[in-house]
Amino acid sequence: MEIDDDLLANSDAGTEDDDEFVELAPEQTSAMDGMDPEEFPYDVLALEQVVTLMVDIIKEVRNVVEIPATTTRILLNHFKWDKEKLIETYYESDPDRIFADAHLISPSRKVAIACSKREIKPRYSVKENGEYVCEICYASVPEQLMSGLECGHRFCISCWTHYLTTKIMDEGMGQTISCAAHNCDILVDDETVMKLLSDSHVKLKYQHLITNSFVECNRLLRWCPTPDCGHVIKGQYVSDKPVTCRCGHTFCFACGQNWHDPVKCSILRKWIKKCDDDSETSNWIAANTKECPKCRSIIEKDGGCNHMVCKKCRFDFCWVCLGPWEPHGSSWYNCNRYDEDEAKRARSAQEKSRAALQRYLFYCNRYMNHMQSLKLENKLYASVRDKMEEMQKHNMSWIEVQFLKKAVDVLCQCRQTLMHTYVFAFYLRKNNQSIIFETNQRDLEQATEQLSEYLEREITQEVLRDIKQKVQDKSRYCESRRNVLLKHVHEGYENELWEYLDNI
Amino acid sequence: MSNIALTRIQREFKEVIKSDEVKNCQIKLEPFEDNFTHLKGEIIGPPDTPYQGGKYTLDIVIPETYPFNPPKVKFLTKIWHPNISSQTGAICLDILKDQWAAAMTLRTVLLSLQALMSAAEPDDPQDAVVATQFKQHPEIFRSTASFWAYVYAEAPRNEKMKEYEEKLKQLQEMGFHEKNSRITALSSKNWDLQAAMEFLLP
Ligand SMILES: [Zn+2]
Ligand SMILES: [Zn+2]
Ligand SMILES: [Zn+2]
Ligand SMILES: [Zn+2]
Ligand SMILES: [Zn+2]
Ligand SMILES: [Zn+2]
Numbered sequence: 001m002e003i004d005d006d007l008l009a010n011s012d013a014g015t016e017d018d019d020e021f022v023e024l025a026p027e028q029t030s031a032m033d034g035m036d037p038e039e040f041p042y043d044v045l046a047l048e049q050v051v052t053l054m055v056d057i058i059k060e061v062r063n064v065v066e067i068p069a070t071t072t073r074i075l076l077n078h079f080k081w082d083k084e085k086l087i088e089t090y091y092e093s094d095p096d097r098i099f100a101d102a103h104l105i106s107p108s109r110k111v112a113i114a115c116s117k118r119e120i121k122p123r124y125s126v127k128e129n130g131e132y133v134c135e136i137c138y139a140s141v142p143e144q145l146m147s148g149l150e151c152g153h154r155f156c157i158s159c160w161t162h163y164l165t166t167k168i169m170d171e172g173m174g175q176t177i178s179c180a181a182h183n184c185d186i187l188v189d190d191e192t193v194m195k196l197l198s199d200s201h202v203k204l205k206y207q208h209l210i211t212n213s214f215v216e217c218n219r220l221l222r223w224c225p226t227p228d229c230g231h232v233i234k235g236q237y238v239s240d241k242p243v244t245c246r247c248g249h250t251f252c253f254a255c256g257q258n259w260h261d262p263v264k265c266s267i268l269r270k271w272i273k274k275c276d277d278d279s280e281t282s283n284w285i286a287a288n289t290k291e292c293p294k295c296r297s298i299i300e301k302d303g304g305c306n307h308m309v310c311k312k313c314r315f316d317f318c319w320v321c322l323g324p325w326e327p328h329g330s331s332w333y334n335c336n337r338y339d340e341d342e343a344k345r346a347r348s349a350q351e352k353s354r355a356a357l358q359r360y361l362f363y364c365n366r367y368m369n370h371m372q373s374l375k376l377e378n379k380l381y382a383s384v385r386d387k388m389e390e391m392q393k394h395n396m397s398w399i400e401v402q403f404l405k406k407a408v409d410v411l412c413q414c415r416q417t418l419m420h421t422y423v424f425a426f427y428l429r430k431n432n433q434s435i436i437f438e439t440n441q442r443d444l445e446q447a448t449e450q451l452s453e454y455l456e457r458e459i460t461q462e463v464l465r466d467i468k469q470k471v472q473d474k475s476r477y478c479e480s481r482r483n484v485l486l487k488h489v490h491e492g493y494e495n496e497l498w499e500y501l502d503n504i
Numbered sequence: 505m506s507n508i509a510l511t512r513i514q515r516e517f518k519e520v521i522k523s524d525e526v527k528n529c530q531i532k533l534e535p536f537e538d539n540f541t542h543l544k545g546e547i548i549g550p551p552d553t554p555y556q557g558g559k560y561t562l563d564i565v566i567p568e569t570y571p572f573n574p575p576k577v578k579f580l581t582k583i584w585h586p587n588i589s590s591q592t593g594a595i596c597l598d599i600l601k602d603q604w605a606a607a608m609t610l611r612t613v614l615l616s617l618q619a620l621m622s623a624a625e626p627d628d629p630q631d632a633v634v635a636t637q638f639k640q641h642p643e644i645f646r647s648t649a650s651f652w653a654y655v656y657a658e659a660p661r662n663e664k665m666k667e668y669e670e671k672l673k674q675l676q677e678m679g680f681h682e683k684n685s686r687i688t689a690l691s692s693k694n695w696d697l698q699a700a701m702e703f704l705l706p
Contacts, residue, residue: 135607137508138515163606166572182605
């Protein structure tokens with residue numbers, strides 16, 4: 001996603017903000033508006049807070065079982081953070097066995113066997129005129145710059161830092177980092193690691209590594225899926241509700257996917273698996289170029305709007321169905337519904353399987369198309385920002401031009417919803433309610449395409465005052481259509497009106 | 505090359521040159537070109553092994569992050585050993601992978617490789633064919649390994665080799681001209697002439 005901080009510089013003036021996290025352009029919090037009346041209570045935790053939570057549990061266990069903190073953390077990982085089970089097993093069976101199972105050395109025995117029985121023995125630091133020689137870098141350093149663990153192996157602090165950094169950044173090691181000497185199994189404990197590291201990046205990565213299994217084993221905690229974000233959402237119970245991370249990303253608390261209302265997590269999972277399995281066909285669909293249905297010249301899609309105009313022959317057509325655009329603007333917009341009757345006409349087995357593929361392609365095409373458009377809308381944020389500046393030069397106040405950004409937000413939400421309505425529809429068995437759903441879907445899609453068209457094309461042509469009214473009306477209409485659609489699906493869930501097709 | 509890596513390598517050079525092993529002509533280390541990132545090592549096949557008296561050249565590449573990551577080492581001299589690829593010279597040895605420690609040196613690497621030549625670990629093989637022979641036909645393995653040492657590493661000749669040379673000659677007369685493939689085929693097939701021939705046929 002592209003980051004557009006200029007646009008937010010104004011609107012964000014009041015919020016407390018740490019520099020580390022740049023907010024993404026769409027105002028994601030509004031994604032929850034009108035979606036669900038009941039609030040889902042959750043907290044966004046920074047990495048340090050997750051570490052604290054984890055350390056608290058480690059402390060609880062250590063109150064009962066007297067073993068070092070880092071060893072306890074690794075044992076807890078081994079027991080999937082079920083502390084009762086750890087304590088119970090610890091007292092009911094042989095602790096040495098537990099340590100062995102977790103690939104740990106019993107803390108009582110470890111110093112004794114710190115040095116190996118192998119023929120190549122690590123050598124100890126040699127004193128040279130009052131200073132020590134570090135066995136790694138061969139530099140001569142004063143005693144206070146040497147460091148080591150209970151095994152007695154000592155290296156200079158700078159080498160320790162290098163060593164830990166290589167382990168953490170290159171090898172992704174966090175669970176168990178042992179002493180830098182050869183064949184020494186003594187663990188470097190978490191506190192020492194943090195003390196010896198100076199780069200905050202490496203520190204964060206280490207904290208991420210040591211808390212990862214703690215978070216993954218805990219049903220009430222979920223990592224934000226944004227790469228390198230490192231925040232964790234803590235819910236009070238597990239539910240498929242949207243949560244918004246401090247980085248601005250909104251996702252489903254139950255499954256971690258992008259927020260996917262109205263489709264359920266399990267259905268979405270099925271769909272994503274199907275898309276992965278059929279990735280070759282879907283790649284073909286996702287391709288960004290198509291031929292003009294009239295003159296066959298290659299047309300590239302460069303915006304989110306599905307109304308295409310061929311640069312060569314000026315033919316207006318729909319990107320999705322490649323049909324003429326004309327009917328799409330009128331009441332008999334008919335691009336969202338796959339005609340099941342037509343499909344039924346397929347008789348032979350071969351035809352049936354082809355029909356199944358075509359049915360899948362139909363939904364996949366539309367799903368991918370909205371996803372693609374959603375990505376392209378980020379470009380729209382930039383052009384809308386230019387427009388907003390221009391309008392401010394024409395005697396409109398800052399407040400007065402905010403409607404444009406708001407309209408792009410609405411557009412993105414609608415695309416996100418539409419995208420998932422096709423997943424929902426793909427698995428839906430036809431009944432009276434599904435027909436109402438398809439009507440709602442069609443209305444929302446039509447309105448969304450019109451809003452997209454306004455924002456992408458007409459905005460550059462029309463008189464400023466006129467366009468404001470038009471865009472505001474259309475975006476309000478879109479919002480209301482979206483709410484109607486979602487409400488209908490949710491009511492359907494409550495009253496068990498939805499039936500799903502099996503074996504697809 | 506990072507500062508630590510360069511200081512380390514230069515110091516290690518001095519260390520190796522002064523060491524007893526160099527005096528006894530057991531190991532050798534020299535730069536490939538003028539820089540210290542690419543080195544040439546040499547180890548002598550240890551006594552009481554099929555490699556006894558052989559001279560083995562090693563290719564050593566020092567990574568940017570040395571000594572926090574291990575050097576990349578492979579055999580340039582062809583060798584018949586369960587933990588070393590008979591085709592590429594790649595080595596399977598724990599200290600060149602996850603068991604590497606920053607306080608280890610090139611000297612310890614060379615000595616560990618000598619130790620590996622004395623005590624193979626067929627349960628963690630790099631060359632499955634050699635490892636199988638090692639386990640199922642230890643006698644054939646020993647004589648094959650010493651034959652390779654004689655052919656490729658200038659190790660002394662022994663009686664058994666006459667028979668092997670005879671079989672190689674027979675294969676050559678059948679029209680298989682590439683010497684290394686003939687040796688590999690016969691070695692892999694426990695010196696069964698018929699099986700080696702089938703192995704070589706396209
Ligand atoms: Zn050092
Ligand atoms: Zn140690
Ligand atoms: Zn985040
Ligand atoms: Zn979900
Ligand atoms: Zn055209
Ligand atoms: Zn269409």
